Amino acid sequence: MKDDSDKAPGKVSGMGRGVGGRQKLIEAALHLASSTHSLASLGLREVTRYAGLAPNAFYRHFKNFDELGLAAVDLLGGELRRGLRERRLRRREGRGAPAQIAGRDEVMRLGREIVSQSVALVLEFVREHRVAYIVGIRELHGSSPVMRQALQRLMEEFAVDMAEDMQTVLRLPGLDAATLLEISRQVIRQMSFFSMDYLEHPEQREAIREQAERFIMRMFAGELAMQASGQMTGAVGKRRRNAGAGD
Amino acid sequence: MKDDSDKAPGKVSGMGRGVGGRQKLIEAALHLASSTHSLASLGLREVTRYAGLAPNAFYRHFKNFDELGLAAVDLLGGELRRGLRERRLRRREGRGAPAQIAGRDEVMRLGREIVSQSVALVLEFVREHRVAYIVGIRELHGSSPVMRQALQRLMEEFAVDMAEDMQTVLRLPGLDAATLLEISRQVIRQMSFFSMDYLEHPEQREAIREQAERFIMRMFAGELAMQASGQMTGAVGKRRRNAGAGD
């Protein structure tokens, strides 16, 4: 990929023979972890061997595998988030200042367009970063608290981005910020499953994409319908805000 | 020629000193896997040591860790599924022959009741089988294809059960079996996240339970709303069944 050798703060001066060591180790670890063990239980020697380095070279870059994992999350998580934000901004520019409160149909159409684009972008990223994504999902449920926390945080950032986007573009009446965030979190989580299906069943990609879009539309339509019929004050109770997996 | 004593529930034939060996190994493995490695990367010696047995005792019961994992899935997955089915039947009896097609409000109320009970049951099970559940979720995304497949299948069974239940109790107009199953699958998947939150944040259990119930209601309300407004024939694509007589 790219030579990004300055990932850690202040790390650009003198170097020995090879420059790609760090990157090579990360790639080796992701590749091995995607097809074999979990990240935390990878062998140090195994990884360095795969990367074409001596065992000790590992220590030059990372203290342990959690540290390597965090570096990978920073690298790829940041890339995905930047990608989503970019595309979002591009769309917003290309449209001027649109969404005055519009009719229900107009909102639906606009929402569907945004949903469709976002889903496509995520699935595209997932396809291009297959191994990293698989490892990411694996570690999200894995045994290292450090990795779990880092990845949960990443997902929370995605959810916040998505909620802000929705808030800005569609000003849905009665959809307060807290509810929007709750829905966004649930969408992001569900997407982690859809993305896995997408990778594992290439022959059903079209269907999976449609399923994902349908899911998201269903969530919003459901919230609107429940608010419209006043059902949300029912037995379910409604002390919503701050209920999620916030740190 | 009597019991096919393979792994069927009739495993009681000849035995040596201890009887709980198999069970002890499973428990040890789950316990270790829930707090340390993934199942597949557990050490044979590690597990037997924790179980208070000699390393070789492992071979007496399992050929490898996949086999142990499958046994655990059979054990606990079966228990959960039976529990859900039981409670479902009990509810159905205790009610006689209820659901003639009722008004929308009546359907909503009944649906909410079922949702609430089912969510409570699942969360209760999760709390009572904490370690097993954590390992299950971990292996659902883990590196062993054998375990992944077994757990995906288990979740599919849950989804089918849930869809059938919904189908039987609430005869929602226009909610065909395929859509119901799709929604059920998504609910089951989302519940895996809710359950994790539930375990990891005991102080927010009430809120998480409400969130789960809200999520499920939102899904159904959303599907009904979309069908009612004819939106499901839109750009999303909908080669699902032919709605035919479209209401």
Add this chain to the structure above:
DNA sequence: CACTAATGTGGACACTCGTCTACATTCCGT
């Protein structure tokens, strides 16, 4: 040039691991 920091190699140590062979104990069915 001399110095330092970064990056790399190789060898060695003690340790754990999976697996094998051999033997001991307990229960079941005939």
Add this chain to the structure above:
DNA sequence: ACGGAATGTAGACGAGTGTCCACATTAGTG
């Protein structure tokens, strides 16, 4: 009661592991 099957223990082997120490190469800085 006896033989076989199930379940358990003990010890040993080679392979792989994490980590440490010593040394080599290169880039930038004074």
